[in-house]
Amino acid sequence: MQRLIGFVVMVILGAAGLGVWWINQPLALRAPVVDLSIEPGTSARGVAQDAVDAGVATSPQLLYWWFRLSGESRQIKAGSYELQGEVSPRSLLSKLVRGEEALRAVTLVEGLSFKQFRQVLQKAEQLTQDTQGLGADVIMQKLERPGLAPEGRFYPDTYTYTKGSSDLAVLKRALHAMDKHLASAWQTRSSNSPLKSPDELLTLASIIEKETGLASDRPMIASVFTNRLRIGMMLQTDPTVIYGLGDKFDGNLRRRDLLADTPWNTYTRAGLPPTPIAMPGKAALLAAAQPATSKALYFVAKGDGSSQFSETLDAHNRAVAKYQLGR
The missing domain is CATH 3.30.1490.480 (Endolytic murein transglycosylase)
Structure with a gap:
């Protein structure tokens, strides 16, 4: 036994x-x-x-x-x-x-348009393209924002996702992230800001994003546009014109383009355009909310990424002659 x-x-x-x-x-x-x-x-x-x-x-x-x-x-x-x-x-x-799932990542960078955002998502590895063939209005309906223009509404960042996830899921996260960052920036706006709503701040931030060549210039660029809005002066910013031209823009902005009226042409229409023109990042949002204190009304690119700021038209013309015309 x-x-x-x-x-x-x-x-x-x-x-x-x-x-x-x-x-x-x-x-x-x-x-x-x-x-x-x-x-x-x-x-x-x-x-x-x-x-x-x-x-x-x-x-x-x-x-x-x-x-x-x-x-x-x-x-x-x-x-x-x-x-x-x-x-x-x-x-x-x-x-x-x-729960160590297989993750992939997609980076949506500052300054891209909604159209460019979608192109990036279409190339993302192992991301299901549920928005393929859908118009922007249908996409916003699926994101529960019917009637809202998509431009500027998605926060540029790096988003991770599991293999086979929907591009709609990434867009929803980017949408909610922008909601959060925009609300935060709006709460910190300067007391004398001429901006009347978070949407206006978002639109101004998108212009600042497209106009900035050197990061340290953002607050001054924001100051120029804020000063112009405050006195009712035309914004006259090329990126809005280019956005309004859409696919007609061939890379060369001509005088006739500046005169061609569209809702986004800030040479022919006063105030801010009806929608943002790109996806602004956090720095641009904060610059729009808290611009530098200055009397500058003009700026011109120096050619090295930075800008020269001027308070008067005469000073601006001299800066243009120096940096743009080579005199």
Whole structure:
């Protein structure tokens, strides 16, 4: 009897040892990279089967019993996972419990238009293109902002996403991020700001973003436009004209373009244009809210990225002659 008990104990210990060895051994993968997608509500047995179906070469029953015996089967998180290299049953379960999903990233930079934003998203790796073929108005409806122009409404930043995510999900995050940053900037605006609403601040920030060549010039560029708005002077900024031309702009801004009236032509129309012209970043938003204190009404590019600021038209003309005409 004692021999039988001893034999049983040895078998149990041997099985336990074999099990410990197995959960730490690399599993064979049927491809260099195995994509494992787990839907919400999938049982531990279903997760094990999904792993095998995805390309993990092992027994689904063994995986299932390991999940169960570990005591962590109920902590497995749904998501999109990427398996590569040496993946053991232990490390696989750990990845699934911690929810270490396969992430990708897309960077939307300051100064892009909504059209350019969409082009960047279309090239993003493993991002589902749910907005392909949709007009801007339909996209804004899907984002629960019907009737709102999309320009300027998305915050430029780097956004991570899981493989197979929708471009709409990225746009929604960027939209909410801009809501947050715009509200914050509006709360810090100068007490004598001529801006009447957060939307006006957003539009001015977009112009500042497009006009700024040197980051340190932003507050002064904001000051010029703020001073002009305060006295009712035309903004006369080329980027708004270019935006209004749309696809007609060929890279060369001509005098006739400055005279061609569009809602965004600040040479023919007073005040701010009806919508932003680009996606401003945080620095541009803050510059629009808190411009430098100055009497400057003009600026001209020096050719090195910076600008020369002037309070009078005569001083501005001299700066233009010096930096633009080479005299």
